[in-house]
Amino acid sequence: MGRSTELVRGTLDLLVLKTLELGPRHGISVADRIRQTTAGTFEVSPGSLFPALHRLEQNGFIRGEWTQSAEGRRVKAYRLTAQGRQKLAAEKREWARVVGAMTQALES
């Protein structure tokens, strides 16, 4: 398991959007993907993953559809909407700005 960090809400939303950028995924595969891409730094528990998914869906950024998983089970897979893509781009820019500013501030 290793050391993991609890995610702040906005960051988790951004990570979920990013995870779905390349194609639809269902719940556990989103969590797996986040753990992989952050090299295990961020461990997403169902208690924060589900609210995040539903929040994003309600706001129209992602859209869930019931499909068959690779194992043949019925799962709810989420995909990015057009609005979600815009949101992702905007959030990325914002993130870069904040990180840039923080880095600059901490290194000065």
Place this chain on the structure above:
Amino acid sequence: MRLLARLASLWQGLFGRARMDAELDEEIASYFDDLVARRQAEGLSLDEARRLARREMGSVPHVKAAVRESWLVSAWDQTREDVRQAWRGLAGTPGLSALAVVTFALGIGSATAILGVLHATLLTPPPYLDPDRLLLVWADMSAAGYPRAPLSGPELQDLRTRTTRFEGFGAVWANSITITNDGEPEFVRIGLVTPEFFPVLGVQPLAGRLFEPKDYVNGPPGTILLSYRLWQRRFGGELGIVGRAITVNEKPVIVVGVLPEGFRLLFPQGAGIPDTVEAYQLLNPHTAEGPRGQRYLRVVGRTRPGVSFVEARQDVDRLAAELAREFPSPDGLSFVTVSLAKDITKTVREPIVMVTAGVALLLLIAAVNVLGVLVARAAARRREIAVRVALGAGSFRILRLSLAEGLTLALIGAALGIAIGQAELAALLALSPQALRRLGTVELDTRVLAWTCGLALVWGVLFAMAPLGELLRRDVGTALSATRGETRRLRPFFRSALVVAQVTLTVVLLVAAGLLTRTFASIQAIDPGFKAEGVLAFRVPSATPAYQWPAAIEALARTVRTTLLALPSVTSVGAVSHLPYDTIPNWGGPWSTVEKSSEALPNADYRSVGPGFFDAAGVEVVSGRGFTDADGPKTERVAVVDELLAIRAWPGASPLGRRLQVDPNSIGDPDTWVTVVGVARHIRHRSLVERLNEQIYFPLTQAFRNPVAYLVRTSGDPAQLAPAVRAAIRGVDPRLPIYEVQPLAVNLERAREVQRFTMTLVGAFAALALLLAMIGVYGVIAYVVVARRREFGVRLALGATRAQIGKLVLLEGAQLTAVGAALGLGAAFATARVMRGLLFGVGPGDSLAYCAPLPVLALAALVACLWPLRRATAANVVDVLRAE
């Protein structure tokens, strides 16, 4: 189709909570299965895998709660975002938005005020139990001039015993008493009732009991029921008063009970039952034995449950037919049965419906203006919307935004409108329409406000829908590539149509206001036959136990008159049994020039008057004389008749010295011969507009009435005379209660108040409508001027004069107004037929009422065009052409 799908998902979001919950359960279960499957793949047993998966999963209820919260939060966030965007959109065009809000607020505010009136009057039932089952029964004596005459005691008894569809009948007659229980003597109007009266109305006492037949046992009614108001005012709301004696007309009378706070005696106007009845006593126990011609009982019946109005009426009509056979009379006999609840509002229903229709038109005009503004904004925002659509906003998103804008606008308008409505209602109540206020408290209570909000919501949705056609046009490319100028059509057809509709509705209101104004002028111009200006009226008992019939009463009357005449500025004083447009029961009876006539006898209104009455009232005595102090109880019985009776009784001959048989004791048959000593002008004393009965005056000394009213004519302001008159009466005898001290002109005003009310309101609405229509015309013309700026610039450059350009602009305005006016006159002509019942002295096709609005409208349209006109003609050619 996509829009439908979106709507479906919104619906689900709002109402499909159960399904969403079920799906969430399934989603979580599937996640859990994934976890288990992974552990099993790592080689764990099923049980072990499940145990670990449960630990990783954490608390499922906790997860679900967090998700549900996210649903709520995002719904709230979205709403807030919608409102924020709507607000930003509205604030982006502050002028237009403010115009729309104010316009709508004026419309809905007026509607709110009128809803308040409607609610308090027509929509609130009278304060009785099951009022729908209460009917009034009158005798139809149209031949004698009384389409609704009261019934006699035997007739009441017949109704009680010989009808089958009724639970019971009660009767009331208005009278007055003086209460002299420790303190100032106080005059109180009372209802004399049968014991069944309150049970029929369905009233329960607040304290004590109602009347019972046993109250008759000790001879003349020694009991009284107090209204809540009198109980509070005179007896401090003390329960101890029940069962104790109070002093009524200087005799002890037992208070048997107190009526509840919500109860008040409310009868139709003109029924002879004042609204100010504050106590009740029992009618004479021998009521049922009185003569059949002595009609004084106002009879109310309660039908059995499930009996329809028609069945009840047939029951009463059948009885009337039987009675007509059993007691043949030259007049015949028929009863009029009416619903009490409907009859109470009879006099005000038409005016209120008229005013409500007026305000509905006004609201429509206001809303049409708002629609115009919104459509104009939508046209101007097509580029912005096109950008949004290009960026992926679906139709649903645009719809949501539009809805948020429409509702925000409507609700701000409604909030402002309620404030406006409150102010309008205050102004309206200052008109003091007694006929309205008697029905109920006119106020904006929660139910009225709920109506207003509902109305605002409906309009809000309509506001949201109107610009959609403009907003959702799919030709994004065209909208984006077009320059601003090209997106404008030269003639905004939809908006022009809206403005034409506005002008049409305005003309309808203007014509209606004109007709009502002409009606009021006709009524104002009616000569009532008396002169109310400069007269102060008041009432006082003409006899009390201290002044017994006849010598003391005569002496009292003489003293009162002399004392009043001695006041400075007083020119004449006269007593009279009834004031014009009184609320107390009318007094009248038959007259005949021959003994024991077998024909149906005509009826006349009777009045008892003292010396000086004709001078004080300003009623001209055409020939002969009025009464003097010489006409005493023992002298020859005399009368003064009005000119109508003189002509009818003795056509072509002088009535002076002729004899007339009359019924001043109201026993139902003429029993007294009087000699005519004078002829007075006919006065309109009961209604300004209806055909009235002939009038006969008796001297008070020969036809006693109690109490009486005094008319005091002054050369000064009658209202300022009041304190001196009160002091004078107190000087004569401090035990005499003096009440209803007010200028006689107040009574005359009351006779015109319904017409004044209708005229003022419809007039005000018409003026508002005109203002709103001007705003509408201005909006379209201003738009046209901007759209044709380039054309005007070219024309100017090619040598057109500014006057020619001005003419073009005015032509646009004139076209809109002319079309609207033509349609409006047609619509008004149709409407006027419906409001015929409200008109007096003017036909529904009155040419002045139709022509007068036209110059007003033309002027208003001209004013509306002025500013755009200035803008069009002041344009600098070079600037205009360069701007494009």
